[in-house]
Amino acid sequence: MIGRLHGILLEKKPPHLLLDVGGVGYELDVPLSTFYRLPPIGEPLTLHIHHLVREDAQLLYGFYELRERDGFRELIRLSGVGPKLALALLSTLEMDELIRAVQNQDSNALLRVPGVGKRTAERLLLELKERIKHWPDMPANNAACTSTAAPASHQKNAEADAVSALIALGFKPPEASRAVSSVAESGLDSEQLIRLALKALA
Numbered sequence: 001m002i003g004r005l006h007g008i009l010l011e012k013k014p015p016h017l018l019l020d021v022g023g024v025g026y027e028l029d030v031p032l033s034t035f036y037r038l039p040p041i042g043e044p045l046t047l048h049i050h051h052l053v054r055e056d057a058q059l060l061y062g063f064y065e066l067r068e069r070d071g072f073r074e075l076i077r078l079s080g081v082g083p084k085l086a087l088a089l090l091s092t093l094e095m096d097e098l099i100r101a102v103q104n105q106d107s108n109a110l111l112r113v114p115g116v117g118k119r120t121a122e123r124l125l126l127e128l129k130e131r132i133k134h135w136p137d138m139p140a141n142n143a144a145c146t147s148t149a150a151p152a153s154h155q156k157n158a159e160a161d162a163v164s165a166l167i168a169l170g171f172k173p174p175e176a177s178r179a180v181s182s183v184a185e186s187g188l189d190s191e192q193l194i195r196l197a198l199k200a201l202a
Contacts, residue, residue: 002051002060009045012038014165014190015087017062019045026060029083031072032091032165034064036191052083059083071095071132078127080120088113088169092198102128112198114170159184162193171201 005028007021014035019026028047030038039045047062048069061083063069068090075086089098092113101109102125110121159180166176176197183196 001053002049004046005049005060005062006044006046009039009041009043012041013161014194015091015168019047019062028060028062029087030062030064031068031087032169032194033068033094034062035165037064061087065095067095071098074128074131077131078124081124084170085113085115088115091165091169099132101125102132105129112201114201158188158190158193161190162197165190165194166197166201175201 005019005021005026007019007026009017010020010025011018012035014032015029017028017030017035017038019028028049030047034047047064048066050061050063050069050072052059052061061069061072063072072083072086072090075081075089076083089110093101093109097109100106105125107118107121107125110116110124111118113121116124162180163173163176166179167173171179179197179200180193182200183193188196
């Protein structure tokens, strides 16, 4: 099983990226919390990996922090939570936000996640209450890379990437497009657009 990858970042389009490791290109999905911290294309990158083996595919999920990966693994153990929903949870809520939501049994925080309704939010909070008691003790700064994400070179590309990211999170294409358009300003990169669009959608 693959637990960690170190290579050169070749492509990034949220939530997907391509990592060159010794001449082999690995396709990964990452939460937006990790995507925000990716270095520029062509720079080295190390990520913690969850390797999922299915009958029809082998899927790789990458995480900037080790505790993000551990949180992802806890989430997909829950009934009805697959990798897509787990990524949406970690993309919409930072780890500390998720921990606080569970500790306070705050269903409104989870309602910000696309595809999560009131009943699902309450069920997830209840099931996570015992599981994540150890999460606050995880190291908060177990970073795998040190570079920050580079601004998008073209405004249209940034907007397209932001729309793609929202669609990948579960928002409908027209809804994602309207949200990005409503916050689009000259000079904003894809990360800033995603953050603002998520606030608008919330």
